[in-house]
Amino acid sequence: MRKVLLVLVILLAVGLVAADRLGVRVAQNEIGKQVAAQYQLSQRPDVTIHGIPFLTQAVGGDYDKIDVAIGDWTEQGVTVHGVKIEMRGVNAPLSQVTSGNAESVTARTATASAVLPYSVIKERAPKEVKGIAPKGDDLQVELTGAVLGFPVTGTAIVKVKPTAKGISITPVSVGSNGSSQIPLALVQRQLTWTVPVANLPVGSRITAIQPTPEGLRVAATADNVRLNDLPNA
Structure with missing residues (x-):
């Protein structure tokens, strides 16, 4: 038994x-x-x-x-x-x-x-931007061309920031390879751009951005979410 x-x-x-x-x-x-x-x-x-x-x-x-x-x-x-x-x-x-x-x-x-790939970010960048790579919490971009008539060849460090219109990318320092140093204000005027992705599918705005080898890892958090209320794509 x-x-x-x-x-x-x-x-x-x-x-x-x-x-x-x-x-x-x-x-x-x-x-x-x-x-x-x-x-x-x-x-x-x-x-x-x-x-x-x-x-x-x-x-x-x-x-x-x-x-x-x-x-x-x-x-x-x-x-x-x-x-x-x-x-x-x-x-x-x-x-x-x-x-x-x-x-x-x-x-x-x-x-x-x-993850927002760097290739997608570069598609939206000014034509002077030839390459993008992570640099700590910022990005480093390779520049070739002219800024408001001034020749530029070198690199720039750019900051990424979430905004209501998308991810804003703004130069914060510029280095040159043998060319004249261009005032940062002029560089920012021409080489600041926005990638128009502001939200992720929880109905919330992107609030966190972290550079990775593959691209920018972005995150958004929403509270008290109703699945039925989430916006359609």
Whole structure:
């Protein structure tokens, strides 16, 4: 009898684990479908629901952390790569999730991050900018050409800053290779530009920028997010 009970307990445990994992997949697929529909995405994003057991979270409708990997994202003709959204304190009633209704799905905070490639930044740069690379918290650009009639060949350090219109890029120092030193004010007048990506898909403005070897890693955080209220792409 003890052996029979032991086998039954093991089978029950295996069944619960299987049900738990199946429930995770169903919920992840449904949330992915909702995000794809909300943002008119061509492909369903990858969704990861953290926390074990899942069924306990599902019954209560409260999840500690849900990650959504969207991939590429385009705003005002500018495409960023590797867009990820980390949602914390998610409330998603099971009945809403399984029915494909996002009306009651909310998150205490939603943080989106992405990489803006240097090639995309250079496309928007003045023609005198020939190359862009990270330099600590700033960027270093290679310059060749003329600024207001003054020849310029060398490098400049530029600062990046999030604004309401996008990411502003402004020279803060200029070095030259044998040419006359040009006043910084003149350089800033001609070689300041903006990449028009101000928001990420949590309905919030970009607030953090960090140069990396691949490009600028940008991030935006929104509080008390309703999935159904997020703007379409």
